[in-house]
Amino acid sequence: MKMELIFIPSPATGHLMATVEMVERLLDEDNRLSITVIIISFNSKTASTIASLTAASNTSLRYEVISGEENPTELTATDSHVQILKPLVKDAVAKLxxxxxxxxxxxxxxxxxxxxxxxxxxxxxxxxxxxxxYTSNAGFLVLLLHMQFMYDSAEENNKYDMY
Structure with missing residues (x-):
């Protein structure tokens, strides 16, 4: 029996392509997997990318496109606009x-x-x-970890200073 994973990338093109690359690597490793990528589309800028991806669908990798409100800014497309699409995502998964x-x-x-x-x-x-x-590269995640370490070290040193 195949196991199904549902991937939901951010509407930004860079996030979508990083997710697709990760999905393809997972499928290369295990033939028991079946993956559906739910693509949230808010504007026509990504239409050609989405069309090329959906044309490449097969039995192990499917793409489901869910359209949201037209022309939100990229910032708003990542919060309340995505929240509104939860019922559509639920219906798409249930149908699958x-x-x-x-x-x-x-x-x-x-x-x-x-x-x-x-x-x-x-x-x-x-x-x-x-x-x-996380679609960030490893270097960025290491930088965030290092910054947190530096912050925690400074806090630890400051708690012993009385004045």
Missing amino acids: LEWTRPDSPRLAGFVVDMYCTCMIDVADEFGVPSYLF
């Missing part, structure tokens, strides 16, 4: 997992972009775990 189909995969979890954390609620409704996917 129709229990009456004999080849219906077993839902294993949701992998959500760092800007789509509101979709964790949808995973909770299906009773599956959710995982966060």
Whole structure:
């Protein structure tokens, strides 16, 4: 039986392409996986990218496009606009997992972009775990960790200073 993962990348093109690359690597490693990438589309700027991706769908990798409100800014597309699309995402996943189909995969979890954390609620409704996917490179994440370490060290040193 195939295990189904649902990936939900941020609407930004860079996040979408990083997610697709990660998905392809996962599928190369395990043929028991089946992955659906739910693409949230807010404008026509990404239409050609989405069209080329959906044309490449196969039995192990599918793309589901959900359209949101036209022309939000990239900043607003990552918060309240994504929140509004939760019912559409839920319906798309439910349709994918129709229990009456004999080849219906077993839902294993949701992998959500760092800007789509509101979709964790949808995973909770299906009773599956959710995982966060950071599209940042390792160098950036190390920098953030180092900055936190420096901050914590400064706080530790300052607590012994009386004046």
